Amino acid sequence: MSAFPSALPEPDITPLRGGPVLRWGVLAPGRIAGAFVWALHQHTDQRVHAVASREPERARSFAATYGIARAHGSYEQLVADPDIDIVYVASPHSGHKAQALLAIAAGKHVLVEKPFALNAAEAREIAQAARAAGVFAMEAMWxxxxxxxxxxxxxxxxxxxxxxxxxxxxxxxxxxxxxxxxxxxxxxxxxxxxxxxxxxxxxxxxxxxxxxxxxxxxxxxxxxxxxxxxxxxxxxxxxxxxxxxxxxxxxxxxxxxxxxxxxxxxxxxxxxxxxxxxxxxxxxxxxxxxxxxALSGSGGLAYQATAAARHIAEGLxxxxxxxxxxxxxxxxxxxxxxxxxxxxx
Amino acid sequence: MSAFPSALPEPDITPLRGGPVLRWGVLAPGRIAGAFVWALHQHTDQRVHAVASREPERARSFAATYGIARAHGSYEQLVADPDIDIVYVASPHSGHKAQALLAIAAGKHVLVEKPFALNAAEAREIAQAARAAGVFAMEAMWxxxxxxxxxxxxxxxxxxxxxxxxxxxxxxxxxxxxxxxxxxxxxxxxxxxxxxxxxxxxxxxxxxxxxxxxxxxxxxxxxxxxxxxxxxxxxxxxxxxxxxxxxxxxxxxxxxxxxxxxxxxxxxxxxxxxxxxxxxxxxxxxxxxxxxxALSGSGGLAYQATAAARHIAEGLxxxxxxxxxxxxxxxxxxxxxxxxxxxxx
The missing domain is CATH 3.30.360.10 (Dihydrodipicolinate Reductase; domain 2)
Incomplete structure (x- = not known):
């Protein structure tokens, strides 16, 4: 039986700056996508390079608000964008499976908002597709x-x-x-x-x-x-x-x-x-x-993005x-x- | 929809001193009985007048420790003691039913430690006996x-x-x-x-x-x-x-x-x-x-005893x-x- 510790160890936190950097594409601009992009640009070296919405005006407005270079008017355009390394799927969860599969089929890594999918069967399908394609896939459990x-x-x-x-x-x-x-x-x-x-x-x-x-x-x-x-x-x-x-x-x-x-x-x-x-x-x-x-509230979304970049750099x-x-x-x-x-x- | 209150009301606490006083008999001296008697004598006007154990020496020792006048060598003696108003049943719960029924049959009010009995059927039996006898009965849910x-x-x-x-x-x-x-x-x-x-x-x-x-x-x-x-x-x-x-x-x-x-x-x-x-x-x-x-920890056992005394004085x-x-x-x-x-x- 161990004694109660006299002090807590320091957490082994991945530094938010200075590591590998990914070029992110955001699929479906909404409240959570805005918080995510803000956290990345504020606290990390990760950069969001493009955003896509089925409503082009919505994509353009989101891009302007968050300083994103490209606004695509379709999800297909975004996943085909050669300057994107990883797609962040931020749509309502009923769209996660189709959109994650779309990005994976285009050879992109994916970070998919919680819940990963509508049910375990859908989640397995995404996981299998990612493994088959050899791309990185993760649920955004920040x-x-x-x-x-x-x-x-x-x-x-x-x-x-x-x-x-x-x-x-x-x-x-x-x-x-x-x-x-x-x-x-x-x-x-x-x-x-x-x-x-x-x-x-x-x-x-x-x-x-x-x-x-x-x-x-x-x-x-x-x-x-x-x-x-x-x-x-x-x-x-x-x-x-x-x-x-x-x-x-x-x-x-x-x-x-x-x-x-x-x-x-x-x-x-x-x-x-x-x-x-x-x-x-x-x-x-x-x-x-x-x-x-300095990170509080949804600023904490930054950690998962830096971790994803590091994992991918490590070939995971x-x-x-x-x-x-x-x-x-x-x-x-x-x-x-x-x-x-x-x-x- | 009510607004969140600006302040909490004062709790309507029964005063621990100055109200009706009962003469208590303690049945089965153990840890909880000791805490109860200490709380009563320390914080209330309620007085423990007798204690009973099947082991007379145990009753005598407990009486000496807590300043109790009488030590009975059997439960039957205690419930028959004419100077006792209410019996506090502090035995392990497997004994609650028999001992509560014994006290009720002798016309005593009862305060029975938690749980009131081993199961709901036993609890109903005690409640029915108390109602039939017209005595006060309560679980010691302090x-x-x-x-x-x-x-x-x-x-x-x-x-x-x-x-x-x-x-x-x-x-x-x-x-x-x-x-x-x-x-x-x-x-x-x-x-x-x-x-x-x-x-x-x-x-x-x-x-x-x-x-x-x-x-x-x-x-x-x-x-x-x-x-x-x-x-x-x-x-x-x-x-x-x-x-x-x-x-x-x-x-x-x-x-x-x-x-x-x-x-x-x-x-x-x-x-x-x-x-x-x-x-x-x-x-x-x-x-x-x-x-x-000033009441902390098991000192808080005092409140239930004063409440019982007041309830009984009110004819409940x-x-x-x-x-x-x-x-x-x-x-x-x-x-x-x-x-x-x-x-x-």
């Missing part, structure tokens, strides 16, 4: 690349928490009910599981590995998408994760791990740069870590930090949960 | 009577949280595995559900009412008692409670409510006097409340704050969970 997560990963690997028996994580956001809105649309892959739960479910998989059993219960919104769901994931060893998501209420967006040697509480919002506290089991000893970099076709198998496994959990709550598209 | 809980109850009733859609609460304590110990003994009603989960399950029932559905999954300890269990309780309206308990790890012992108008986080350990934070849904506005009384046979129906309903949830995890005594 939380995995934040300094706090890099450090948590190290504490887990070093055994500082002992045997992690329990993970609790949540992500609920209250949405006003709009029957026509994307989040409530079955056709666009709406619902809390795909949109929000992908984060706490990823965290549960990250800490405990792929669960052997998934138990989910919840209620549907009036449009038939999952409105609120509680999940219990159980591993073969009996470790458990409790995950909660909702479109009806804002929840704390915290994540906690109870291990046999220590507990770890990631502060709200755990998905973004922040901090965490490592505690001895009963809480009498505590070590707090806080992200002191997927990230060892967030491999495709993990994206697929999380979608398998979401598939199971959607079946159990009665939302089968 | 957390319900703490100032923080009194204030949370008021915030809930005033609608400050809006519609509470989600409760998350936990209580896990790591026990070294001792096959012969009470906590691991099927014969003594061991397991985490009865011993620990009774608190977060009570909290879930307190906030959301009796659930329509209980989903439980977990693993048994080697002796066959429930070792770790996750529960999802769902009400008819689709509100959910996630509860977790474990004998394998210490967990934060926090409780949180997500409502449509506000969130409330009870600090660790939520079962004891402490504090809570009320937040606007996304967390930008916060009001913190902290218990500034159960507490409107923690009625017998609630104790029974929580045990129904535990019964269902024990069945689902495969621990059926």
């Amino acid at each position: 939380t995995r690349f934040l300094p706090q997560t890099v450090l948590i990963d190290r504490l887990l690997r070093d055994g500082v928490l002992g045997d992690p028996r329990l993970v609790v994580a949540d992500f609920g956001v209250r949405f006003d009910f709009e029957p026509e809105g994307r989040i409530f649309s079955p056709a666009l892959g709406g619902g809390a599981l795909l949109d929000l739960a992908v984060y706490p479910l990823w965290f549960a998989h990250f800490v405990l590995g792929t669960p052997a059993r998934v138990l989910a219960t919840g209620v549907l919104a009036k449009t038939g998408v999952d409105g609120q769901t509680a999940l219990v994931l159980t591993t073969d060893s009996g470790a458990q994760a409790l995950v909660h998501t909702s479109l009806f209420v804002d929840t704390p967006n915290e994540a906690a791990i109870s291990g046999t040697l220590a507990r770890l509480q990631v502060e709200s919002r755990f998905i973004a740069p922040g901090g965490f506290t490592l505690s001895s089991p009963t809480g009498e000893k505590r070590l707090r870590w806080s992200d002191s970099s 076709t997927e990230s060892p930090l967030h491999p495709l198998a993990r994206s697929i496994a999380v979608l398998e959990t979401i598939d199971a949960a959607r079946r159990q709550v009665g939302y089968v598209p | 957390t319900r009577f703490l100032p923080q809980t009194v204030l949370i109850d008021r915030l809930l009733r005033d609608g400050v949280l809006g519609d509470p859609r989600l409760v998350v609460a936990d209580f896990g304590v790591r026990f070294d595995f001792e096959p012969e110990g009470r906590i691991f003994s099927p014969a003594l009603g061991g397991g985490a559900l009865l011993d620990l989960a009774v608190y977060p399950l009570w909290f879930a029932h307190f906030v959301l009412g009796t659930p329509a559905r209980v989903l439980a999954t977990g693993v048994l300890a080697k002796t066959g008692v429930d070792g770790q269990t996750a529960l999802v309780l769902t009400t008819d309206s689709g509100a959910q409670a996630l509860v977790h308990t474990s004998l394998f790890v210490d967990t934060p012992n926090e409780a949180a409510i997500s409502g449509t108008l506000a969130r409330l986080q009870v600090e660790s350990r939520f079962i004891a006097p402490g504090g809570f934070t009320l937040s606007s849904p996304t967390g930008e506005k916060r009001l913190r409340w902290s218990d500034s009384s 046979t159960e507490s409107p704050l923690h009625p017998l129906a609630r104790s029974i309903a929580v045990l129904e949830t535990i019964d269902a969970a024990r069945r689902q995890v495969g621990y059926v005594p």
Whole structure:
């Protein structure tokens, strides 16, 4: 049994400047695409070279706003652009598969927004196509690349928490009910599981590995998408994760791990740069870590892009930090949960 | 839609001094009985007049330690003692039913340690006997009577949280595995559900009412008692409670409510006097409340005793704050969970 550490190690963070640089193409300009481009240009040497929208005016306006050289009026044009190394797929998730396959077929690397696809079958299809083409593919699970997560990963690997028996994580956001809105649309892959739960479910998989059993219960919104769901994931060893998501209420967006040697509480919002506290089991000893970099909120999107550039420079076709198998496994959990709550598209 | 409050109201706390005084008899001196007597004598006008153990020397030693006038060598003697108004049943829970019924048959009021009994059927039997005898009966769910809980109850009733859609609460304590110990003994009603989960399950029932559905999954300890269990309780309206308990790890012992108008986080350990934070849904506005009384830890056991004395003086046979129906309903949830995890005594 290890003693509670006297100090936390320094996280082994990939420097955001000075490494390999990719020329990025952004497919589908929207809110998340804007945040991503801003974070890259503000905090990294990565450069966005082109943006594409099916509405050319939208692409031009986005390019002007974010200082992007080229605006393409079709996705086909962007993936064919010889000056693009990697395509960032930022469309609603109902478009991820088709657009990722389009980019892969054109020989481009891809970074695909969360969730990687609408379900595990689609995710496997993208992964197989990328492997066959020998290109890099990754889900844009930016939380995995934040300094706090890099450090948590190290504490887990070093055994500082002992045997992690329990993970609790949540992500609920209250949405006003709009029957026509994307989040409530079955056709666009709406619902809390795909949109929000992908984060706490990823965290549960990250800490405990792929669960052997998934138990989910919840209620549907009036449009038939999952409105609120509680999940219990159980591993073969009996470790458990409790995950909660909702479109009806804002929840704390915290994540906690109870291990046999220590507990770890990631502060709200755990998905973004922040901090965490490592505690001895009963809480009498505590070590707090806080992200002191200038990157906060969606500025943290920068880390995943720099990591992708480095992975690609190393000749990798997927990230060892967030491999495709993990994206697929999380979608398998979401598939199971959607079946159990009665939302089968 | 109400605005987020500018300040918290004062909790309407029953004064610990100056009200009606009962003469208490303690049945089965152990750790919790010692803490209870100490809290009463330290913080209230309530007085413990007698203690009983089947081992007379144990009763005498306990009486000497805590300044109790009489030490009885049998439970029968104590319940027959004409100078006792109320019997506090502090034995392991496998003895609660027999001992509560003994005291009730002797015409005494009873305060019975948590859990009220081994299962809902036993709890109903005690409740029926108490009603038939016209005596006061209550489960010693001391957390319900703490100032923080009194204030949370008021915030809930005033609608400050809006519609509470989600409760998350936990209580896990790591026990070294001792096959012969009470906590691991099927014969003594061991397991985490009865011993620990009774608190977060009570909290879930307190906030959301009796659930329509209980989903439980977990693993048994080697002796066959429930070792770790996750529960999802769902009400008819689709509100959910996630509860977790474990004998394998210490967990934060926090409780949180997500409502449509506000969130409330009870600090660790939520079962004891402490504090809570009320937040606007996304967390930008916060009001913190902290218990500034001298009572901390098990000193907080005092409140339930003073409340019982007041209830009895008012001619009540159960507490409107923690009625017998609630104790029974929580045990129904535990019964269902024990069945689902495969621990059926």
